[in-house]
Amino acid sequence: MSLITSTSPHATVKNNTGAFMRQVIYATLPGLAVLTWQFGWGSVINVLWAVIVALVSEALFLKARGRNIAFYLKDYSAVVTAVLLGLALPPTAPWWLTLIGVSFAIIVAKQLYGGLGMNPFNPAMVGYVLLLISFPVAMTQWLAPGEPLSFVQSWQLFTGQLPVDGLSGATPLDTFRTAHSAGAASEGELASHSILHGQFAGLGWEWVNLAFLLGGLYLISRKIITWHIPVGFLAGLGLPALLAWLIDPVRFADPLFQLFSGGAMLGAFFIATDPVSAATSRMGRLIYALLIGLLIWVIRTFGGYPDAVAFSVLLLNLSAPFIDYYTQPRTYGHKSSKRGVS
């Protein structure tokens, strides 16, 4: 008889990295649905387009690198990157914007670093930041929530046939920031912006974030991610917000507004949890996420951008190895944990 010879363990779990990634994609579906409900088909079109661009870019570069294309495409990592970037882009994004962002994310931020597992930065956020800096206008043209465009309008926006100017509107974060840009806004001024006053947070966006929160909870329940990063992220964002709001509720947005606006929930459960570019140990991840949240609040409140998930994540990606050095767990049989590298 011909016997398999292999080293222990001989039994392994049946899932694989592809299954992990697919779970992540499934978990984004509620958020995508709410985005579509609030803003029309633009997000769906962009996500699908982004997936196509990502797969083609990935395949081209896998071929260039002499890798097994089918094997690596099946790990769904490129798809996840594309979906997350597609979700982060405004629904008004024209095709070329998505093309540039996604291809840059896949080719430069991922494949040039050696592919899956080797990229120090979150590829989706690298693509997002590239676009935000290169095309700031196109990247900030959101639609008014609750007034979804028809598929045709969305398609025309995507193809560039429809000018975006007449349709676009500010997001709650943008509105809040603009109100305070010329010094502290009065309570009445803030009250005049209906977009700031949804059921419990910014209009429309509260549902978007709630949907991503639900998807995130699904991921935790499926043990795709652990609670450390989302909790750290939300605490890092929410606690300073709470403190500041308690001090000055007019000058500072309330914590719920902060947590349910912009990319907060998407960032907390889907972006910051990218394991490749995050810190590794539990404690490290907690610190990593706390600092992301804190940075987001700082940039949102004091910075030049209305939202800051991408910048914060990239900055903490940079710090992840450093955090890892100082957060190694105490190994069994050792008195204390180790620090640094060898």
Add this chain to the structure above:
Amino acid sequence: MSQPQSSKPRKPLSVFARLASGIRRPAKIHDFHGGIHPPEMKHLSNGTPIVPGPLPQQLVLPLNMHIGAPAKPLVAPGDKVLKGQMIAEPIGAVSAAIHAPTSGTVSAIGPRPIQHPSGMDAVCIVIDTDGEDQWVEHQGIADYTDKSPAELVDLIRHAGIAGMGGAGFPTSIKVNLGDHQRVEQLLINAVECEPYITADDRLMRERAEQIVTGIHILQYLLNPRRTLIGIEDNKPEAISAIKRACKGCDIEVRVVPTKYPSGGEKQLIQLLTGKEVASGQLPAQVGVVCQNVGTAYAIKRAVCDGEPLVSRVTTLTGDGVSQPGNYEVLLGTPVRDLLAHGNLAGLDIGRLVMGGPMMGFTLHNPGVPVVKTTNCIIAASPEELPEPPPEQPCIRCGSCAEVCPANLLPQQLYWHAKNDDLEKAQHHNLMDCIECGACAYVCPSHIPLVQYYRYAKGEVRQQAADQVKADKARQRFEARQARIEQEQAEKEARRQARLEANRKKKEAGPAAASTVDVAALKQASLDASKAYKAAVKAAKTAEAEGADNLAELKAEADRLKALADKAKAAVRDAKDGAPVAAAPAEDTVAKLKKQVGDASSAYKAAVKAAKAAEAEGADNVAELKAQADTLKASADALKAELREAKANAPAATAPVAQTDPVAELKKQVGDASSAYKSAVKAAKQAEEEGADNAAELRAEADKLKAAADQLKMELRDAKANAPAAPPPSAPAPTTIEQPDPVAALKKQVGDASMAYKAAVKAAKQADEEGADNATDLHSKAGELKAIADQLKAELRDAKAAAPPTPKAAPAATATTDSPAVPEEQAPQSLAEVDPEQAAKRQKRLKGLKTAYNMAHKQYKEAHAAYERAERNETASADELQAMQVKIDKLKAKADNARDALDALVEEAKADIRAHTGKDLKTLKLEAARAESALADKQQELEQQRSSASEDTLEALSSELQALESETQIARKALKQAVEEQGLAE
């Protein structure tokens, strides 16, 4: 993580109190980090009772079924063995015995595939079973408390018990911790956390009582404060069985939640006690001893039933067998037989795993035997345990870190191991990995993480081993360097000391002798080489000319070569100083043997040549024969010498052929007698004159008489067994005669003379017969004569230089580092011979010699001129008269010089004798040789007188004179020595 449980000192409680305390405070089960819950698969095999395994035709018993040194076989192929008979004994501390699992015959002891992941072979004892299964006589111990713990430990060691849980560490070590180590907790590991395995489960269900007895024995040996059994909660029947069996005793049953790897030693310790075993330490260091439940059972069997470990319960499971279950398998049963016993299901077996699916290893060969650690055999179909899927990139998901029971960061270890960054891997506590496989089990990318860690660990160990090796090598190297330096320093110191001594001596003078000696010998060696070369050349010329006596010439060349070699050896010896004194008898004998061999072969060659010539009717037959005779004489002489040397006579050199020891003795006797007579006469005269010293003289005369008598006796003896026996009265050979360079030269001179004479004779004969090669022979004779002359001259020089050497040489060598210088002698010589005096004498000797030589030469020249003048009648009578006067003057001068020289030599000799008292024999030999040389020369002169040229005759006569003087000196020396000897005696 978890705080160590504060272990309060516990008083022994009554059963009731203990139960009460148990009720009050339910046993706390701690937790450990990580862990996984793979499908248990235990239902396959836990439903049926343990049944006996097969009795295969052949059992294969590896010598290392345990951790530690392999056992040493006690049987040989062909031996009959009975079940339970020890067939291999433990060697060293960490080892375990092996017993025959059934009766049968040892058929082989050799390499067989063994239980190793690599599929390697190792030495096994192979037993052909006889089917009888006949036990050796064995006797259990009714009450083990009768025995001392030490006795029980020994029993366990010789029952071959090793950890049955999987590691196979010899149990005797773990139960013999010594008095200094207090055992807080004895943990019985009945967790059996790996999927599939149910061996311990069934054992507990069916043999709980025996297990508990085994635990009691362990308690007796270890005397723990508490004894805890840990069982996973997925074995309710086993738990209840053990609880029943433990009722009323101080063993606590602890149920732990099902989680892999709860059964790991460290994990179980953490679960039951909350303690952590520090990295790199043993559980005993935190007061815990863990024993597998199967080991406890084996101990019970060994102690109470007297049955050594010959079988174990092994789970046979997997899709591949239709009757999975637990079998009591004889150790050494090949897995193949076990599989057949469990009925192969007819499915393909994709993987054959020994051990569990998490930590077991795949077998390459179903012939691998079941051993002491084999708790499970999984015959899995490819569907059940499929080929591992291809490895995907690590996405740092951290699942591995979540499940790691050691709380490591497996993905970091993986990166570092993969990059061969061992330092970083060690920083991340690589060595604390227990290789449980939980990380690899959960890895979504199917990375064989454990393999990476094993690799890295192996590298680390290898590096450590290399480091140790390198350190050792460095230490060795440094030690060697230090030694060499020390040696060099010592050498340098010795050299300095020697230089200093030499310098001092040079200031004092006496070193000159030895240098002169060596120089002379060198010259002799050179000349001998020259002679040899000339002979070779002559032979070649002869060959070119088609001369008849080619063989003869060649033989001659050979002989000369031997002479040259000898001379060279003499130079070497003289230079070394050491070999001369070092075991000279052996050296001499060896040398002589060689010489004898050479001489014999030369003689044989000559005889052969002569015969050949005779057969061919050659002209020079007679000549060749003469040559052969000469060679024979030479060989005989050498043989005699050899005999004498062999007999360990003080004299290493024998007289040449003509010298008869008997004659020599006779002469001595004569001398002694005359000395005696003269002494008597002197005494009488003194008496008549009423001299004071008459009594003294009389005494001396008596002494001389005694000496003469002694010599007479010697003579008789010598006559009786001449020439081999050495004179019995010879001075005791306290120091063995050194091969004297002078003697060697004399020998050479003798040889050369003989060769010359033979050549002359041959030449004469050839002349008479009108042979063609007469001219050649003449020229050769001339050559040989030149050699002989040269050698004689050297001999003279050497002799002149020689007398002081016996003391000068040791004095010179005493300061060298030669170990061969007899230590008693050297200091003595140093102490007794005044170096200053010796040096002075040496100087004088040299001066006198030069003076004598010059005078003698002048005399000879003058004499020759006179003769020429007389013959040719060129000078007038007056002139002749004047010449005669001049000659006389010169002769007188030469004689004076010679006398002075002789006196000095005598003085030196007497001095040496006075200090060494050993020269008699040498002197005798010298005298004998001188006489024989003189006789030779005289004979030669007689022969030559008619035929040879005047120059030759002149040379001969001068030589004769030299020899005469030599002979006289020798005689005088001998006489004096004899007298002295007599006085001494």
